[in-house]
Every structure is written in structure tokens, then in C-alpha cells.
Amino acid sequence: MRLFIAIELPEQVRNALAGLRCDIHGARWVPKDQLHLTLAFLGEVDDDGVARLTGRLSRIHAPPFTLRFGESGCFPGRRRPRVLWVGLEHESRLLHLAAKVHAAVTDSGMALEDRPFSPHITLARIKVPRPEEVGIFLDRHLQKKLPSLAVREFILFQSQLTPEGAIHTPIRSFPLAA
Numbered sequence: 001m002r003l004f005i006a007i008e009l010p011e012q013v014r015n016a017l018a019g020l021r022c023d024i025h026g027a028r029w030v031p032k033d034q035l036h037l038t039l040a041f042l043g044e045v046d047d048d049g050v051a052r053l054t055g056r057l058s059r060i061h062a063p064p065f066t067l068r069f070g071e072s073g074c075f076p077g078r079r080r081p082r083v084l085w086v087g088l089e090h091e092s093r094l095l096h097l098a099a100k101v102h103a104a105v106t107d108s109g110m111a112l113e114d115r116p117f118s119p120h121i122t123l124a125r126i127k128v129p130r131p132e133e134v135g136i137f138l139d140r141h142l143q144k145k146l147p148s149l150a151v152r153e154f155i156l157f158q159s160q161l162t163p164e165g166a167i168h169t170p171i172r173s174f175p176l177a178a
């Protein structure tokens with residue numbers, strides 16, 4: 001199955017993020033109930049791999065923490081805005097958790113993308129980007145205050161691709177404890 005590891009967002013945060021939606025040509029906004037903070041994307045994993053991975057993930061010890069939103073932006077950059085996101089402050093407990101999750105993934109024999117972890121929540125994807133429109137989104141973000149985000153667990157998700165879009169199903173959650 002196709003897997004990723006993420007932090008789920010409470011409804012209040014998802015509502016606030018959905019309030020940043022604006023009129024950008026061709027933008028596909030992530031459905032509100034699917035907004036999440038990705039810690040690691042694994043791609044296809046077989047049943048043995050899932051068993052190895054869940055074993056390692058369940059041995060992670062990390063404390064709960066609170067995150068605050070930071071600036072918004074786009075990937076790969078302002079001149080070609082394919083992905084619109086809202087960033088999170090680089091809280092050290094988040095970075096430590098991500099490092100432990102990444103180690104659990106590679107120790108389970110799976111590869112991760114080479115990119116360094118950059119905490120963000122993807123709000124929209126744009127097939128044919130028009131750089132001149134992205135300012136609307138960035139301005140809107142500056143005008144709105146986003147609530148902070150209490151993180152008490154992380155979750156292994158399955159992502160099924162369908163013609164109507166991805167379906168995300170939680171496979172297992174891993175609590176954080178002090």
C-alpha cells in the first residue's frame with residue numbers, strides 16, 4: 001500500500017486554514033478533512049515492510065508539543081507556484097520527532113526523499129501556475145491569525161489514489177508521551 005506519516009490537524013485549525021482559500025485560477029484546494037502536516041512520504045510498501053515500520057514507529061519516544069504557524073509560501077518558488085503552503089515555526093521538538101520518524105523509516109529498509117524536512121501544510125496544488133496570482137494567497141495569510149496546534153500523536157496513513165482524488169485512511173496512531 002501507498003503510505004505516509006503525518007500529524008492530523010484539529011477541526012479548529014482545519015477550519016482556519018480553509019479560510020485562506022482564495023480565487024486562484026486552476027488551484028485545487030486540499031479538502032478540509034484531508035489537511036495534514038506530512039512527516040514522511042513512503043510510497044508503496046509491502047505487508048512485511050508495514051510490520052517492520054510499525055514496530056519501529058511504536059518504539060519512538062518523544063514528548064507532546066505545541067506548534068505555531070509561520071510564514072506561507074509556494075513550492076518550488078514564487079516564479080512557479082505549483083504548491084501553496086502554510087509553514088510552521090521550526091519547533092525543536094517537531095524537528096526531533098521528524099528525525100526519529102525518518103530514522104525509523106530508513107531503519108525499516110525504506111528510502112526517503114533527499115529533501116530536508118521543511119514543516120508545512122499543503123493547501124493547494126496548481127497545474128498551470130500563474131505567478132501573478134499567488135500574491136492574493138500570501139496577502140490573505142498575512143491578514144488572518146491562525147490558532148496554535150497541539151500535537152499529541154502522529155499517524156501512519158494509507159493514501160489511495162482514485163480519479164476523484166486521494167483517500168487518506170489512518171492505519172495506526174502513535175501517541176507522544178513526556
Ligand code: 2AM
Binds near residue numbers: 036037040113120122
Ligand atoms: P505535502 O504536500 O504536504 O508536502 C500524502 O500524499 C502526502 O505525502 C502529501 O501531502 C505530500 O506532502 C507528501 N508527499 C511527498 N512526496 C510525495 C510524492 N512523491 N507523491 C505524493 N505525495 C508526496
